[in-house]
Amino acid sequence: MNTFSRAGLSRSRWLRPETLGALAVLAAGVAHAQDTQFRHLPFLGDFGSFFNREVWWMSIWAIALSIIIFIGVSAALFYSVAKFRERKGDTREPAQFHGNNTLEIVLIVVPLIIVTVLSVLTVRTMARLNTNEYAKNVGGETVKVEVLGRQFWWNFTYPDLGGFRNGNEMVMPAGRAVDAIVTSGDVIHGFWAPNIGGQRAAVPGSNFQVFVDNTRPGVYQGNCSQLCGASHANMRFKVVVLPEDQWNTFVSAARAYKAPTPAPGSAEARGLQIFLNGKNGSPSCGGCHRVQGTAANGAAGPDLSFFGSRMTLGAGMWEGKAALEKLKPWILNSPGLKPGSLMPAYVREKTNEAILNDQDLNDLQAYLLSLKLPAEAEYYDRETGKFSVPVR
């Protein structure tokens, strides 16, 4: 929290990002004091992020100039309407002047000066946000995350940390810059979690870089921002910002993670069978999903390695308890629940007869929920429905 009060800029207290950020959060909190813990304030006024602080210091000048221009021009407009409107019986001919060259020049030169100031601010801020300056300013070691968008889910891969992956929930350390490399496997998506920084489009065949960070541990909301098909609105993700020690625990557990081998004959074991081999020739889960430490290594669906430790289902369509309730219907008929979902329905098209029976679904659910990180490395506890960090 010590990096953003910059010399040379105004230090008056009400201008400080902390003050304004706190005010906004307070206002939201008052409005929703009785709310559940899963209430998010996705907001670019979250000054925990270096990105947002920089945008703020750039914008404050623009906002000030905008207010002056807005008041000046609208005052001129309304003054002329009030002063020069036709009164009853007034038939005088107004003065027929054709303009005023001096005034015109002033009205061109002044905006040009304003535009120049804004351009300088823009370029300066870009230089700080789009380069390694970002990491230098945030401090600490940069974490590289490969962000993959697909219709309609996200995968987050940590290439420098042994290459483990997480689907739809991006975990990152507080107070360190994340070097996000964004790409897509099909159409264009948009990676956007306003609390940690700006957007970057996920374009197939391209790897675009964006730096993001947040100093405050917490769970933040992210969304797809580019129209990508029927479930564009259902392509959400969580950003879980962990304190350094929790982050280290999570990383070492995730690196070492091997999916638990279920006891023979257990529900989990039967679930694993279907997961790996499918049923009656229907496509297997493992053909599309990857689970670290098993033969399942598909890439057409989100990574399920830590599924049992995750809070969301269907790329953020359901959270917490609802996610658990929807798990079996989701496995059975994903496109029926989420428009355009590419996960096959396990229902025969003609007869509408379920391919997976209740027993199978229970087994699969049991197996999926067993895919858990060690308790000390979990950021979400399915039993209590609580995150280890505040939801913001």
Place this chain on the structure above:
Amino acid sequence: MAVSVPSKSGERPGALAVLWDYMTTTDHKKIGILYLVTSILGFAIAGLLAVAIRVQLANPNQDVLIGQQYNEVLTAHAALMIFFFLIPAGLFGFGNFLLPLQLGVRDVALPRLNNFAVWMFIFSLVLILTALWNGGAPGVGWTFYYPLSVNQSGTGVPTLMVALILNGLASLLGSANFAATILNLRAPGMSLWKMPIFAWGIFSTSILQLISLGGLTAASLVTYLEIKLGLSMFNPQIGGVPVLFQQFFWFYSHPAVYVMLLPYLAIAAEIASVFARKPLFGYRVMVYSLMGIVLASLLVWVHHMFAMGLPSIWQIAFAIFTLIVAVPTGVKIFNIIGTMWGGRLMMKTPLYWVIGFVFNFLIGGITGVSLGMVPFDYQVTMSYYVVAHFHNVMMFGTAFLVFGGLYYWWPKMTGRFLDEKLGLWHFWLFMVGSWMTFLPQYLLGLLGMPRRYYTYPDTNVMWHELNFVSTIGAFILLAGSIVMVWNFITSFRKPATLGPNPWGAYTLEWTAASPPAAYNFAHDFPKTFPTERPLYDWEQMGAKLKPVDPATIHLPQPTVWPFMTAFSLLIAGYGLSHGWFNSGFGSIIDSVNTITLYGGLVLFMYSLFRWAGTFEYAVPVHHHHLTKYNNGFLTMAWFIISEVGLFAVLIAGYVYLRVAGLAVPPVERPPIWLAALNTFILVSSSFVVHQAEQDLKKHKVTRFRLGLFITLVLGSIFTLFQVYEFVHFGAESDWRQNLWQSCFFIIVGLHGLHILIGATGIALPYYQALTGKLDEHNHGSIEPASIYWHLVDVVWILILAIFYIW
């Protein structure tokens, strides 16, 4: 169908007679009315779709419109509002009705081309509707970003592509027609610098359309070709760049924003001057700022793509130009206020709309500048902040001036006032409704709500509340629209009693009757134009209009062939959208596609030749024009700018792919010797056609005919060689696998299509010469055909250099 219902009253013609009149008309006023009626219809449908969108978003997790259905509705909403309301209403609706009237002339440069353009515009809307029973409406957003557009196979995307190309062609022909009209046809004594500001608005907008529209055509064409043939410049699997699509698309679609602005800014200036009883404040500066906006708007398109990972230097350059656009736009706003300053403001509805516009546009302009500041844009691009911004400038910006223009010119168009009281209700409902609808959306953007979301969870702070307020606003807008329609309808209950100039306005359209007669003016104008306000000046000078006997005025004769030509393109467009040349007759659907495609093309040729074979005027008329060039030549010269733009966009894309090392030519390339031979053939044909043109001027008709015949033969030989080359090269490898080959077929193939178009163009005067349609009063279409042929020639030389030699 052919039986027309006898009309009950003897005076009113039957519906079919009216329809026939509009199908065959060459009258710019009727054509303007067609554009305006279609635009209002487009606004109504798109507005209802917007209400549906707002109903879905009023509360979280609703299922009024979900998933793809919602995307289809939002695509239709945007496409209709842009291509069938804001672009045509100002430029072509008001433009057609008013430009010739304001210039004091009887029609546009090419009245029959105008008829063709308006019907093709209407048919492009009809074509889009056919997608409904053929794969469904396109649901890819009006921006149809690649690869989403090709990802949704089997939907209405190809229909939208064909419709946009036809719509664009209509738009270009209309724009070229306007530019030629302004240069060639003005009342004697009216110099360019004495034209009304609205005429400048139309001129600058037309130029902008002509320069930039190639971008949209290129984007639609390449998308279409990928869907139909697998030819691509964007496919990342063969090295293509998806973002290149956006470069093409925004190269037009950003300037399009100004196409939706400039005519309206000029309307605002006209209204401000008349209702303040004063001249414009800084007329020349306003004209320069129109041109300044045209120039600057061509250099800002990348600001739609700041989050697309482009090199920083690009982003910076385009950000600076984006900010600079604020300067000329600001000038326009300041000058509108300056025009009102010190005047005697008649507080009537047209002025209310202008005042409302200035205030709203001020906010839209300021938020627009904020979006030019790149780091802020990284946060809010593709969010509801952007949605609020562009509705701020378009919906409660320029659309306000559509209404302002309607209230202002309604007396001229119908001879009746619109009701003031209803007008104020309409205005205030729109003012309040717009603010309630869109101001919450700015906040939604800052609170992280992305655009184009059909649903949202109830767990995000304030999303529900703000969306709900926005929906209430949409219903207030709906109420305002109902008042507007009611106002239109009730105005027709009163008789048309108004004189020529009920507002006491200053420009020439106000000397014509209300509504104007077919010939516009039964008088000649004084030849002195001291300022852009001739009626005011003439009154001061005591100059009088000189009556002319209407019986001596000749107008172009009505003909159905331009309509039929446009109609044939609808038919062929249907086949091209839903089928392809090899659809065959395997099923009923395939047969329909095949018959419409080939049948449409045959009908096109037939109608076009019938059109060329019909005299424009029933009696010989001597044409006056202000430049030494005739109307056909001048219109074609302007139109050629758009062709250059189209090839420039595609070639720039290819050169980029080539320089970046992505498009690598295969070892076996089309042989250079054949291309060299073809170059020789084409260049020779250019000389031949030039000689033929000279021969016609010297009245050597036989030599003229021979020249055209030789040109056609040379063109055919060129085409045969190229077909041979394409078949050979296409068989050697798969163009779906090689980016260079794909680019080759797209660009060289498009040039081949231009050869066919050019040859058709040459065939028309040849046919006119053979049937004795060329004489001293009727020059036929040789001049435009000839320069078009030269263009095709020049483009070929460029293609030779970049595809065969490089």
